[in-house]
Amino acid sequence: MSFLKKSNINFRTIFPFLGLIIIVTLFAILTKGKLFSLVSLRSIMNDGIYVLLGTIGFTFLFAMGCMDFSIGYNMGVSCAVACVVANTFHIYAAIPAAILTGLCIGIVNGIVVTKTRIMPMIATMGMMFILQGGVLIILNGSVLQAPLSMTGMYTNPLKIFLIIIFIIGGYVLFEMTVFGRVAKAIGACPEAVRQTGINADKYKVIAYVIMGAIAGLLGFISLARTGSATNSTGVTLMFNVMNAALLGGVPMTGGPTTKFRGAVLGALTISFLSSGMTILRMSAQNQQLVKGIIFLAAIGICFDRKNMKVIK
């Protein structure tokens, strides 16, 4: 019995790896290696960077059993603000502008969640509505264009640098620092953390701030990539990120089973999956169908029901 449980747990941990390998190899074969042509890898990188960075940020929230619905529009707003700044002051001013905007929104989220005790999901949903309106006001309705030189800033080395930095930094922060440990602890048992004299609220706010800052950065990335800010920027981010995290086996309830690699694996899986399907010329709807089924199956298999009393 105990052996069975053990093996079961192991399987759960390796499942994301298997999933990624299977999907990658499968599509590598189906697309006759096209999946790994430099162009396609680049396109995977360009689309995947949003999901990857987003998921990395989201993992900290998940670890604490929190969520953030507003990241998508947070990204939109940051992008818009950055664009305005770039046009009025200087293109380099856009970077801090974007990140700061996201960061501030993160702070507000964190404070609302911790102080008012509203369910994180609902609180951030409210925030989402507010930002949705906000982005339109900032853009004054129409699309904004940044100076041309903007697109020059966003070079491949920069992207790779960002990705590496975030993976390494994220790993260190999550697995090797007090913050990461406490985050997991909060997910595992808030009361115990409280009775150990740790100020959980502080850590929650930090997590939201990180998430916000990342969303802001993504806003800037989008601006630098496309040179324009629209009201539809980042709308789909939230769901992609959530799918990625869950696919990677990151439990929503948080706790010690939250693993950083889950986030990365999930993001990679999603990106490879979607680009593979595009190369195979699947229509958007079929792609979504496949994604949905894989999503359900994967979570059904690797969801950790061990320490859940009631499954809501």
Add this chain to the structure above:
Amino acid sequence: MDKMEPLLKVAHMCKSFGITKALQDVSFSLRRGQILGLIGENGSGKSTATSIIASLQQADSGKMFLEGEPYEPKNSVEAISNGVCMILQEKGTFDLLTVAKNVFVGKEEMFVKHGFLDNREMVKEAQKALDVIHAGHIRAEARLSSLNFEDRKLVEVARAIYSNPRILVVDETTTALSRNGRDILYGIMRKMKKEGKSVIFISHDLDEIMEVCDTVTILRDGIYIDTLEKSDFHPPTLRKLMVGREVADNYYRADMESCKNKEVVFRMKNIFCKDVKDVSFELHKGEILGFGGLGDCGMHILGNVAFGLTEPDLGQVEAGDGTVIRNPTVAMKKKIAYISKNRDQETLMVSCSIKDNICLASYDKIAKGPFIFRKDENAFIDAHSKDLEIKMQDTNQYIMELSGGNKQKVALAKWLGFGADIFILDCPTRGIDIGVKANIYQLMMELRKQGKSIIMISEELSEVIGMSDRVIILKEGKISGAFKREEELTELMLIEYMV
């Protein structure tokens, strides 16, 4: 009356949780129209026995006979259908539902008339049920959340009575009730008695036991001791039977000198909290201060207050140097440690590894800057888990796989590692087998030698007496007595202050 076949017969019932034997070969029987009082100290197995009868849990071995028929219900529903019904100590109602729905939850179909649930009828019936138990002051259509705790209990009672049980089990319910509520309950019990039905009544309040019961069965450490008829009820005898649990081998403190050091390290100034009324005391350096009392005498909340988890209504908690302890963070700055009574929910993260749990309190010690390195952690663990000899495969083992004793050791290790000076231990030996108990007592003594102070809150009088330099007994939230450590201090004396 005795000639008759007993209504319920319990034979050779055994039940054990892990290593703790809650019930050992307990047998007793219940006549028709009898109110059987079940008494014994905390953890003597009363609640276990009754909850097995109401089949909230299953016995390991043993038989039960209902009117001679073998009676083995699978779940509480079957038990109820067999006319065995239990009123629990803790909350058993749905706050968002109306009183009526609470009374009939799970039985709604009774009122479904050709597809329509007749709420009016339900309310009427519920009101009847409430009137029957003379709790008519509760409006059946009201939302339960609008009622106070006592009325909620009464709603439960109404629910139980409505199912018209042959055997009603009342488990320490009265403690939650005011005089009025108690009278209502007694009324019900007498009524049932008249109707030839039976009641099993658990209470700590000897007076009320003697007031209502015709027979009393005493349990001690899960062993059947004796059964007395009303005629020979005498508080002293009862108390004698209740206590005096013989101790296998004396693993308590041998010495009898109480703490000489007069330096105050911790202080409570007339604390008022919901169950605590005007409690103040001082804790000296290198002293073990024992708190005794019944489960609901407010001592557990006192523990919370002491660690700054619950803000007292009045009064304040101070460390030796007079800094007020507002919240756990401050408490920890003052090197105060707290282990809660329900360890698994509040003190330990059962889904985490031993390592995580031990380190949680001391990350700022372990961390180099913001970073934590495996080797530092392991070093820390080794330093603090060794001397406790926790039985484990390795420090990455999950807490939930450990035995109660080892869990408690982990909890202690966490605070030892943190290097606390004042320990607030709430039921430190709860659900722990003799062996580990001994270790923990050893540890406490060592700590005492090192000049650390301990507040031990315990429901086991023997250990309170056995371990503490001073004993404070709480009764209904007030300090009812304080005693120095001395030979002639016996449980018997203390019990009088408790009940």
Add this chain to the structure above:
Amino acid sequence: MKKRFLALLVSFVLVVTLSAGCGSETTPANTSSGGTQDGSGSTSDDTVHFKEYTIAVPFPETGLTSFEIMRSNCDLLENATNGKIINAPSDLTPDGVLSFVESQIAAGVEGLIICPPSDSVLPTVTQLCEEAGVYWGIALRSISDPEIKSLVEASPYYVGNCYEDEEQAGYECGKWMGEQGYKKIAVISQAKGDTTCDTREVGLARACTEFGITIVGESRGHVQASDATAATESFLAANPDLDAIFYVGSAASGTHEATVKAIQDAGRGDDVKMVTIDFPDQMEANFESGIQVYAYALSCLTFDPYISLIKVINSIQGTPINEDGSPSSNTMSMFAIDNVKTAREYQTITGNPAYKFFDEEGVKQLLKLFNPDLDEVTLQKMIDEYKPI
């Protein structure tokens, strides 16, 4: 342990396949460049043989007739030239367009049609297509930003665009409404950021100031016909003296009809009219209901991307419209329908999904391999001559 091993395995797989990919990546570039040479060779001798190609067109499979027409015309083209023209989904956000371009290049196309939501994505697109040697053209849009325009048109792989004077369209409608004496109109348009609609609205604004029309309400970004109904109802309710509802543009299908229906249901059919840019699917019915009174649009919405497509094909075959391979830019004139009869005529022709802009012969005329003396001017002439009715 096991995990580490797996991690290694993953990274290994990635690395191997990556290196493999680098090998395979270079090949398409070679073929395309080599292809152009032998393509030009084939023009010299007049045995017409077409190089294989795949072109991605960013039109989803919505129910709109005009897109179905596009599809059937593409089929015709595919037969005439041995190529594949695929409808690849792409959401029209800046990010969407870029990932469309990237992923399609990755999928190995020889040509692309895009309709950029904003000019600023174009430099990136140019760069991407140059690297991959993919010909691309812009449909339904023109490049407004001069800096970007020059930058893009310098690229040998940009074949040109085909566009309408959207601002003029907006102005025309505004002018017409002004002449009808409309004073209060409500506007239904796409979400801000859609360049076409934005430019149309600029024109409209000009007309409004000129003819003293006030816009009393606007509603945007409808994804569902019911949105249009809701919006219309609200307009009608809020403005008892509303003259017309003006459709600047709409992405969802059935919205125009929904508006007509809403007006009918509200019983305001006599005093509130509908004016649209682009011809609705059910235009005939709309006109018959007497609520739609004016429509101003391309003969067929997808005729424009069709021409861009022709340009891309020609370039891929090594015979760009302009001999020097410089991008060609063509405009399309819109025309107005203001009575039931023309509406009906139009509907009968273009209401049929199988409708062809040009038959086989016509198509041959558009392909330089058949018709060597095709160039920007003649193409423009053909476009102008083309009339569905």
Add this chain to the structure above:
Amino acid sequence: MKKKLTTVVGVCILPFLVFTIFYFIADGFGVHTIPIIISQSMIPTALGLAMACIMPAGLMDFSPGARMILGAIVGGLMGNAIGIVGLILGAFLGAMIGGVAIALLYRYLRIPSMVVSLGVVLVMEALSDRIGILFGRGSTVQIPANLASFANYPKNVLFVLTACLIFYYVTYKTKLGCLIQATGNDEFMLKSMGVNVDNVKFKAFMLSGIFCFFGAMMQICYSGTVQALTNMGTMTMVFKPMMGVLIAMQLVKVFDNMPLMIFIGQIVIQTVFNGFIAMGWTDNIQNIVLGVFLLVVMGVSENTGRMAEVRRRRMVRKETKVQV
């Protein structure tokens, strides 16, 4: 008792209050707006009801929108094929497929309802689109006006009315209703009382399918056209009704009539929107107001307990001060 009555009246009067406010500040916003407001708040109400079957049981569901669209598409197609019967049948079929799917998945995958619903949204959206393309012309389905008039204003009011009645019947007049509430309240205790909680949840999901059916009918008939949305497009449809439900779940504590509360909630929201339109504001302001409103309502309801505790403490302290 009297206090309760006043609050009840207050809740019911809320829409009129909002209405009158806009009546005065926004010109062109008058009595003639009322039918519009009502007819526009129909579909959200239906969706709200669908979610109100599930959320009181402590579950979370994003899929009603997708299920409704699926129903509308299937209904539309069958309607075109075999007339009104087909319309109703199809809509019901489509909506129920969704309901059954999520119920089964939730029960047998044993993963949080929110996650399941996300997956279901993905699948259902794609499915409805596929169906549209396979059996109809593209992802858009149109039905002739005579069919559309079946569930059009003012008839759709009747639809919602029936829906509300059904909902009322189930929640207040059947065992299931009570159990759903109890489940949300304390699942463990209910289990210990021998109630099959899984079964209750299962039925709750199925039930929500029925209201998706009503929604589907109105969706397709409202404008005679429905388009399959993809890319989580249906989730945005869900958020506003969900807010309505959240607010309603707080209001029922005052006045125990869920469907009425949901309806009122939607009416208020729609009134505000139309008010804004009449004032010539675009929808960005609306969203902001919506978000703030949600935060305020939830914030208040979540903190009442703590507030009471603090007040009690203050009381105690004051008393003792007086004594001293």
